[in-house]
Amino acid sequence: MNAPLTSSSLTPLADVPALHFQQASFTHRGHALLVPTTLTLSGCQRTLIMGPNGAGKSLFMRLAHGLLSPSSGQVRWEGKPPVQAMVFQRPVLLRRSVIDNLRYALAVKDVPRPKRQALALQALEKFGLAALAKRPARVLSGGEQQRLTLARAWLLNPAVLFLDEPTSALDPAAIKAVEDAVNEFHQSGTRIVMTTHDLHQAKRLADDVLFMYGGQVLEHTPAERFFDAPTSSQARAFIRGELVW
Numbered sequence: 001m002n003a004p005l006t007s008s009s010l011t012p013l014a015d016v017p018a019l020h021f022q023q024a025s026f027t028h029r030g031h032a033l034l035v036p037t038t039l040t041l042s043g044c045q046r047t048l049i050m051g052p053n054g055a056g057k058s059l060f061m062r063l064a065h066g067l068l069s070p071s072s073g074q075v076r077w078e079g080k081p082p083v084q085a086m087v088f089q090r091p092v093l094l095r096r097s098v099i100d101n102l103r104y105a106l107a108v109k110d111v112p113r114p115k116r117q118a119l120a121l122q123a124l125e126k127f128g129l130a131a132l133a134k135r136p137a138r139v140l141s142g143g144e145q146q147r148l149t150l151a152r153a154w155l156l157n158p159a160v161l162f163l164d165e166p167t168s169a170l171d172p173a174a175i176k177a178v179e180d181a182v183n184e185f186h187q188s189g190t191r192i193v194m195t196t197h198d199l200h201q202a203k204r205l206a207d208d209v210l211f212m213y214g215g216q217v218l219e220h221t222p223a224e225r226f227f228d229a230p231t232s233s234q235a236r237a238f239i240r241g242e243l244v245w
């Protein structure tokens with residue numbers, strides 16, 4: 001990460017509203033992919049969602065972000081839904097230049113045209129992409145594309161940033177760049193909700209851990225407690241590397 005983005009694009013963050021799952025479930029063709037779940041995400045925590053393949057982590061996150069609606073129960077923000085951004089495992093970018101991807105995001109956000117170029121350039125500088133500004137976004141390497149999606153999210157100044165396995169296809173240096181960015185979002189007051197399969201990454205980043213298995217949230221606890229003394233046998237097996245699905 002380079003220089004801080006001083007003229008933060010947009011308004012400072014107010015307190016991040018709580019997100020309540022109230023008996024929220026998701027069923028598909030008679031299969032309960034998320035059993036009725038009640039929990040609250042609050043504050044500016046970095047919540048890491050862990051669990052084996054198929055546990056329901058992405059599904060949970062899509063429900064939280066509003067990309068899916070629960071089959072029963074509610075997923076509800078306390079008050080007005082905040083500005084949110086989501087970063088996926090495979091970056092979703094427009095077939096445009098690197099800088100145009102950022103300018104477009106600012107246009108959608110109704111940032112006045114004269115300000116867009118300067119803000120986009122600052123974000124590129126911050127995420128180490130300035131030299132690539134004019135390159136087509138889709139020819140960037142995986143790590144560069146992920147940095148671009150983070151730069152775009154940064155310009156949106158989200159109160160909540162969802163990340164679905166954002167580093168699973170990246171090399172160690174690119175992983176570090178993403179983790180540094182996540183921490184900068186966190187320090188600027190953004191709540192982080194992120195899935196990962198990497199226990200070491202979860203230990204580095206997590207304030208709290210949400211552990212899922214078979215469409216259930218089995219644990220939602222402070223990270224230290226989760227790693228030192230998980231309460232479920234499934235989480236203990238997962239931490240030992242013995243729970244595959």
Ligand SMILES: Nc1ncnc2c1ncn2[C@@H]1O[C@H](COP(=O)(O)OP(=O)(O)OP(=O)(O)O)[C@@H](O)[C@H]1O
Nearest residue numbers: 028033051052053054055056057058059060068195
């Ligand atoms: N929109 C959907 N409609 C129907 N089934 C879905 C939907 N989303 C997810 N599923 C199913 O729900 C289950 C959980 O999927 P999900 O992607 O949430 O798992 P995950 O824990 O993120 O797994 P992985 O670690 O492999 O990414 C899977 O069996 C998947 O096929």
